[in-house]
Amino acid sequence: xYEHDVIVVGAGGAGLRAAIAAQEEGADVAIVTKLHPVxxxxxxxxxxxxxxLREGDSWKDHxxxxxxxxxxxxxxxxxxxxxxxxPRETMQLEHWGMAFSRDEDGRVSQRPFGGLSFPRTTYAxxxxxxxxxxxxxxxxxxxxxxxxxxxxxxxLAVSDEERPExxxxxxxxxxxxxSGEIAGFRARKxxxxxxxxxxxxxxxxxxxxxxxxxxxxxxxxxxxxxxDMEFIQFHPTTLPSTGVLISEGVRGEGGILxxxxxxxxxxxxxxxxxxxxxxxxxxxxxxxxTEVNQGRGIEDEYVHLDMRHLGEExxxxxxxxxLHLAEDFEGVDGLEEPMPVKPGQHYAMGGVETDENGETCxxxxxxxxxxxxxxxxxxxxxxxxxLPELIVFxxxxxxxxxxxxxxxxxxxxxxxxxxxxxxxxxxxQPGEVGGPGDVAADGGTAPDGGATAELxxxxxxxxxxxxxxxxxxxxxxxxxxxxxxxxxxxxxxxTRFVNVFREEDGLKQALRDIREAREAYxxxxxxxxxxxxxxDLIQTIETRNILDLAEAITLGALVRDEFRGAxxxxxxxxxxxxxxxxxTMLSWNEGTPEVWFRPVILEGEDKTYEPxxxxx
Amino acid sequence: MSTxxxxxxxxxxxxxxxxxxxxxQRRAERRRKAAAREQERQEEAAERAKEAEDxxxxxxxxxxxxxxxxxxxxxxxxxxxxxxxxxxxxxxxxARDTYDSSLTFRHSCRQAICGSDALFxxxxxxxxxxxQLSDLDEPVRVEPxxxxxxxxxxxxxxxxxxxxxxxxEPYFQTNELPDGELDEQRQTRENREKIKMSTRCxxxxxxxxxxxxxxxxxxxxxxxAINKAYRFAMDEREGEDIxxxxxxxxxxEHGVWRCQTQFSCTEVCPKDIPLxxxxxxxxxxxxxxxxxxx
Numbered sequence: 079x080y081e082h083d084v085i086v087v088g089a090g091g092a093g094l095r096a097a098i099a100a101q102e103e104g105a106d107v108a109i110v111t112k113l114h115p116v117x118x119x120x121x122x123x124x125x126x127x128x129x130x131l132r133e134g135d136s137w138k139d140h141x142x143x144x145x146x147x148x149x150x151x152x153x154x155x156x157x158x159x160x161x162x163x164x165p166r167e168t169m170q171l172e173h174w175g176m177a178f179s180r181d182e183d184g185r186v187s188q189r190p191f192g193g194l195s196f197p198r199t200t201y202a203x204x205x206x207x208x209x210x211x212x213x214x215x216x217x218x219x220x221x222x223x224x225x226x227x228x229x230x231x232x233x234l235a236v237s238d239e240e241r242p243e244x245x246x247x248x249x250x251x252x253x254x255x256x257s258g259e260i261a262g263f264r265a266r267k268x269x270x271x272x273x274x275x276x277x278x279x280x281x282x283x284x285x286x287x288x289x290x291x292x293x294x295x296x297x298x299x300x301x302x303x304x305x306d307m308e309f310i311q312f313h314p315t316t317l318p319s320t321g322v323l324i325s326e327g328v329r330g331e332g333g334i335l336x337x338x339x340x341x342x343x344x345x346x347x348x349x350x351x352x353x354x355x356x357x358x359x360x361x362x363x364x365x366x367x368t369e370v371n372q373g374r375g376i377e378d379e380y381v382h383l384d385m386r387h388l389g390e391e392x393x394x395x396x397x398x399x400x401l402h403l404a405e406d407f408e409g410v411d412g413l414e415e416p417m418p419v420k421p422g423q424h425y426a427m428g429g430v431e432t433d434e435n436g437e438t439c440x441x442x443x444x445x446x447x448x449x450x451x452x453x454x455x456x457x458x459x460x461x462x463x464x465l466p467e468l469i470v471f472x473x474x475x476x477x478x479x480x481x482x483x484x485x486x487x488x489x490x491x492x493x494x495x496x497x498x499x500x501x502x503x504x505x506x507q508p509g510e511v512g513g514p515g516d517v518a519a520d521g522g523t524a525p526d527g528g529a530t531a532e533l534x535x536x537x538x539x540x541x542x543x544x545x546x547x548x549x550x551x552x553x554x555x556x557x558x559x560x561x562x563x564x565x566x567x568x569x570x571x572x573t574r575f576v577n578v579f580r581e582e583d584g585l586k587q588a589l590r591d592i593r594e595a596r597e598a599y600x601x602x603x604x605x606x607x608x609x610x611x612x613x614d615l616i617q618t619i620e621t622r623n624i625l626d627l628a629e630a631i632t633l634g635a636l637v638r639d640e641f642r643g644a645x646x647x648x649x650x651x652x653x654x655x656x657x658x659x660x661x662t663m664l665s666w667n668e669g670t671p672e673v674w675f676r677p678v679i680l681e682g683e684d685k686t687y688e689p690x691x692x693x694x
Numbered sequence: 695m696s697t698x699x700x701x702x703x704x705x706x707x708x709x710x711x712x713x714x715x716x717x718x719q720r721r722a723e724r725r726r727k728a729a730a731r732e733q734e735r736q737e738e739a740a741e742r743a744k745e746a747e748d749x750x751x752x753x754x755x756x757x758x759x760x761x762x763x764x765x766x767x768x769x770x771x772x773x774x775x776x777x778x779x780x781x782x783x784x785x786x787x788x789a790r791d792t793y794d795s796s797l798t799f800r801h802s803c804r805q806a807i808c809g810s811d812a813l814f815x816x817x818x819x820x821x822x823x824x825x826q827l828s829d830l831d832e833p834v835r836v837e838p839x840x841x842x843x844x845x846x847x848x849x850x851x852x853x854x855x856x857x858x859x860x861x862x863e864p865y866f867q868t869n870e871l872p873d874g875e876l877d878e879q880r881q882t883r884e885n886r887e888k889i890k891m892s893t894r895c896x897x898x899x900x901x902x903x904x905x906x907x908x909x910x911x912x913x914x915x916x917x918x919a920i921n922k923a924y925r926f927a928m929d930e931r932e933g934e935d936i937x938x939x940x941x942x943x944x945x946x947e948h949g950v951w952r953c954q955t956q957f958s959c960t961e962v963c964p965k966d967i968p969l970x971x972x973x974x975x976x977x978x979x980x981x982x983x984x985x986x987x988x
Contacts (some may be wrong), residue, residue, distance in 0.1 A: 114852070116897045117808040131876070165876055172878045175866025175931065177886060177893045184880030208807055209893060216865035256845060286803040319779045322805045406806060406824045409779070557729040562791035601728040606796030608760045611846040614795040 090118035092447025093272030094214040095472030103480035112230040123207025124325035126199035128462040129168040148456025149643035154682035155488040156452035164466035199462040204399040235542035242301030247443035248535040258609025262539035268479030275448040281569035283423035284323040295623035305451040306428035308634030314362035316422030353694035363421035382416035436475025439492025457643020500673035510669030558603035751833035783822035799848035809896030819900035839903040892925035901959035913948040917959035
């Protein structure tokens with residue numbers, strides 16, 4: 079067994095920032111990651127970091143834009159924390175040497191982004207995430223923080239009191255990809271999940287292949303509620319063939335969207351008469367798909383994004399990376415031709431429920447970054463708000479896990495305070511379908527059904543290791559279906575039925591498909607017998623996570639019968655503030671997802687954010 | 695070469711020691727059927743691929759130290775239906791998901807930024823995800839990066855590469871931070887432009903693998919690490935004293951002077967970083983630096 083004060087799972091922006099913060103608090107910290115840190119998906123972020131740095135801007139304006147962008151489903155204490163701390167954290171990156179783009183006077187550049195009332199997006203060309211990831215990894219090397227790279231964390235070690243609020247996380251179980259060793263990692267003080275988003279739930283996504291929502295699924299099965307899973311952001315400009323992202327920076331710099339008739343449809347068809355191409359992402363995604371559905375799409379599939387008029391000099395200066403992407407992945411020269419674009423899955427607003435200190439309702443378990451829901455993005459994330467989320471909440475989670483007092487959080491986690499029990503009418507019984515080696519309860523219940531609250535922390539981790547070895551042995555020793563078939567089935571169904579436009583019948587069909595995939599997963603088997611770098615095994619374990627999260631997203635989408643932010647419902651074409659100023663919560667209750675709700679917190683530090691019509 | 699399909703799975707499950715319960719029998723039966731369906735699916739896919747008008751043949755290096763049949767390195771052929779825009783990585787994924795789930799390679803972002811899938815394709819170091827099949831001659835030969843130890847199939851051990859990267863103190867160092875925590879260090883646009891290309895390195899290791907000198911001298915820092923040193927040495931925000939220290943690192947016996955300007959690193963870099971030029975510039979800096987003391 080390995081032992082550290084703080085174990086951080088995942089080494090993207092949030093994980094690296096958490097590890098640095100924990101170490102600065104004096105903790106012995108280690109990172110467990112299934113990739114090497116520089117391979118993390120944060121590197122693919124292009125646009126920038128929103129931070130109120132300049133005269134004429136203020137964190138309050140940033141908070142207002144974020145609350146409006148969230149369609150009033152962000153929790154004000156988390157949003158205000160984000161906006162207040164982002165400037166200092168962004169400058170911290172600069173002090174660590176990050177190569178931001180520069181103004182003539184040598185200060186960092188800022189540019190306009192969708193949904194922002196001030197050009198406050200700080201950037202490094204169209205490769206901000208790459209620069210941020212490498213800058214933080216450099217600081218990790220400088221500090222000599224231990225990294226277990228290519229170790230895949232597959233299960234949390236959590237005590238099994240009946241109420242999740244009484245449980246405690248003692249560590250994780252991880253699998254050494256190179257050698258096949260399964261080992262326990264005991265965390266004396268805390269575990270920080272920073273495993274990123276679940277983009278692979280969909281088959282057209284900007285997310286990396288490794289983004290399978292592992293942390294969210296693990297925490298969910300260990301009893302931590304997951305929040306607002308139905309809110310999936312579709313980015314309006316992804317390349318049709320691959321899902322590769324074309325930064326919002328292109329529209330920020332003045333790029334224009336055209337339909338097949340050459341109409342600037344954002345204005346000409348009235349989707350956003352003020353902001354046009356710079357309306358919020360959900361608005362632009364729906365506009366594009368409406369054009370396609372009404373027969374004005376190109377090849378019935380996509381629209382054009384044109385940046386030629388910006389001129390070569392400006393494009394090379396600020397968007398050079400986009401030229402390479404368009405050429406390498408679509409064969410289009412962005413200087414000569416418009417680029418084909420269509421919406422693609424991009425970001426999950428929902429995730430593991432945390433407070434503004436990154437803490438979940440399970441003592442010692444934290445989450446930060448895309449795998450967490452604090453919630454700062456509510457029903458829709460503004461471009462440029464994901465990277466500040468990583469550094470602000472990564473830092474706070476790391477500090478708190480290491481024992482620093484950050485004050486009492488205003489957001490309550492778990493079933494505490496005010497909440498309401500929900501119901502959802504499903505065509506099939508959702509949740510677990512029993513099977514050998516299943517992970518119905520990651521550390522939830524003892525195998526003999528007895529209470530194990532008496533276990534020492536070491537025994538708790540050991541028990542989780544034993545359970546995980548049993549699961550892996552079962553997967554490897556039997557014969558059956560390959561995970562790839564199951565994964566593809568779920569991805570296709572999600573892309574068809576739980577996409578930008580959602581209808582009740584489609585959502586129910588998706589639940590049926592997921593149920594079928596669950597049944598097929600009972601027979602899933604790993605055919606590669608090797609213990610060395612067995613990617614077949616890794617993907618089989620990931621597929622289980624994809625199943626649980628696909629179901630959570632669909633259940634949330636079915637229960638929320640309104641239209642808010644990124645969540646559009648055919649039968650419910652309005653925002654219903656009287657019923658729905660609340661978060662959709664899901665708890666994994668011995669294998670059955672349980673739906674409940676918690677009111678959104680609109681009261682900020684010195685003002686209440688009154689819901690207004692969200693127009694751009 | 696015929697299409698690679700996995701070895702025939704045993705039709706009969708192994709006899710069980712104890713009398714199985716009905717539930718066990720049902721489960722075993724279900725699993726047997728699932729296995730048969732899987733087998734059928736793979737065979738059908740292989741047939742389809744053969745019949746498809748446009749297929750590409752991949753010859754892929756295989757090696758697994760743990761599996762007796764694969765201990766001896768060999769090449770397997772896979773026939774993959776071709777679609778416009780398909781990359782080497784797409785083809786590998788198709789082969790893995792359709793024919794042989796044990797086929798092993800690293801990949802993640804599939805957009806040339808994570809640096810995981812540097813491979814030796816038709817005799818040259820390339821990223822699988824940004825190499826279009828249509829640009830390659832058939833059969834497409836896919837091998838692990840040369841001069842690195844093979845872990846399994848196309849996966850190489852990157853530890854030595856990471857060690858060399860970390861040997862150059864690859865982190866920003868300065869004693870001259872501004873007083874206010876919200877004040878940035880100013881950097882001119884020209885200076886940012888100067889270091890820009892060097893900051894684009896994605897640690898894929900293609901350059902190191904292509905370098906003859908690195909192949910012969912295990913201690914040579916190599917093009918990627920020296921480029922990393924360049925990124926900091928040329929950043930005006932770091933002070934003169936630290937620049938001195940950086941030049942000492944790159945001037946060491948196995949540093950910049952080993953480079954023989956063969957340009958292979960520059961040729962294979964998927965991010966177009968002028969690596970050889972950066973190494974030469976550091977050589978010049980080193981000379982200027984020494985002159986000061988004479």
